[in-house]
Amino acid sequence: MIEDTKALEDLKRALKRLPGVGAKSAQRMAFHLLGRDRDAARNIAHALLHAVERIGHCQRCNNFSETETCAICRSARRDTGLLCVVESPADLVSLEQSGAFSGTYFVLMGRLSPLDGIGPDELGLPKLEALLDGGTxxxxxxxxxxxxxxxATAHYIGELARRRNLLATRIACGVPIGGELEYIDRGTLARAFSGRREA
Amino acid sequence: MIEDTKALEDLKRALKRLPGVGAKSAQRMAFHLLGRDRDAARNIAHALLHAVERIGHCQRCNNFSETETCAICRSARRDTGLLCVVESPADLVSLEQSGAFSGTYFVLMGRLSPLDGIGPDELGLPKLEALLDGGTxxxxxxxxxxxxxxxATAHYIGELARRRNLLATRIACGVPIGGELEYIDRGTLARAFSGRREA
Structure with a gap:
């Protein structure tokens, strides 16, 4: 392809590293930013550099945080006796948005996946164990x-909890609210049945 | 939402300025970059800043270019007697990839759209007129x-060409290659009929 813009090719290649962005989207983004919104391009660049520099992990819950301990872990209104273990910061955001939980979190930043070489140590489970040993x-x-x-990850961490005589619970699986049985997959229906409760 | 990361919120807001990226995608991108690929974040930031600084417009064809005149306009192998007018750099890329054209281009960076206040001057048509007056x-x-x-834009520019006794042609409209008539919209079919040629 004849193109006189190494900087443009570099930009397209860089944008393709965003999740869910292929060659066509990367080109569309590059042309949009260069042609119509150079201010946004600068804004994104500075936000990226600033975020990479500032954002680390909360020393208690492992979630992203600019401070050593995040706001949730520091809050006096959260019940530190309840610890909700999630795979990712995005899961934590979803749970917070549901408003269903007022305890604290531990963010695994992944899941056990032996085939990918992710065992308990790679997942930072020693840090979780130290938290469970903390007594709160x-x-x-x-x-x-x-x-x-x-x-599998839940099962493994459940064992860690029970070994310390802590209660381990698993969030319920079943039919989503508003779900019509006709369109629910078999596995979910089976779980909804086996997990039935007195009405 | 309790979150202790102004930098993260700023990053999500910045990423939402990318075309086709909403709140959910922006969050996914931010978490992906921070959690798994900080190198990509830095790479994207630097590519953006570099591109914004380096990439301007070719003085002849108006396409993005790092040099004053782009590679296509400088090439001795392109027929400068043929001038293909396109709306956007993306259109130019598509035409180049088709390999169907060996002339030169003029990139409008938009289209006439009186309702949006885009008239001939906003579209840079005086620059195109100067090129048409150039004699090549x-x-x-x-x-x-x-x-x-x-x-409408094609019609207007066609007039500019004819007024200078230049040949103005319009790319053909019709059934796409591989298209089945059953699934082609009425407007396209009507154009395919009115544009029929001797077989």
């Missing part, structure tokens, strides 16, 4: 994804 | 989009 946690709520790897 | 162009190929605004 009463209940560990396992809120990893309802996937094979998420279930 | 024999034929103006109107390759604006087959939309209402693209057609």
């Amino acid at each position: 946690v009463r209940e560990v709520i396992l809120a990893t994804n309802a996937t094979v790897e998420g279930e | 162009v024999r034929e103006v190929i109107l390759a604006t989009n087959a939309t209402v605004e693209g057609e």
Whole structure:
């Protein structure tokens, strides 16, 4: 392709490193920014550099934080006896938005995945164990994804909790609110049945 | 939402300025970059700043270029007698990839759109007129989009060419290659009929 813009090619290649962005989207983004919104290009660049420099991990819960301990872990209104274990910061955001939980979190930043070489140490589980040994946690709520790897991770961490005589609970699996049985997959229906409760 | 990361919020807000990126995608991008690929974040930032600084417009064809005149306009192998007018740099890339054209281009960076306040001057048509007056162009190929605004733009530029006794042609509209008539919209079919040629 004849193009006189190494900087443009470099930009397209860089934008392709964003998740979910292929060659066509990267080109569209590059042309949009260069042609119509150079201010946004500068804004994004500075926000990226600033974020990479400033954002680390909370020393207690492992979530992204600009401070040593994040706002949730520091808050006096959160019940530190309840520890909700999630796979990712995005899961934490979703749970916070649901408003269903007022305890604290531990963010795994992944899940156990032996095939990918991610074992307990790679996942930072020693840090979680130290937190469980700390004496404040009463209940560990396992809120990893309802996937094979998420279930295995929940099972493993549940064992860690029970070994310390802590209550380990798993979030419920079943029919989503508003879901019509006709369109729900078999695995979910089976779980909804086995997990039925007195009405 | 309790979050202790102004830098993170700023990053999400900045990423939302990318075309086609909403709140959910912006968050996914931010978490991905911070959690798994900080090198990509720095790479994207530097590529953006570099591109914004380096990339201007070719003085002849108006396409993005790092040099005063772009590689296509400088090339001795391109026929400067043929001038293909396109709306955007992306259109130029598509035409180049088709390999169908060996002339030169003029990139409008938009289309006539009176309702949005984009008239001939806003579109840089005086620059195009100067090029047409230059004496090298024999034929103006109107390759604006087959939309209402693209057609209006083609019509207007066609007039500019004819007024200078230059040949003005419009790319063909019709059934796409591989298209099945059953699934082609009525407007396209009507154009395919009215534009029929001897077989």
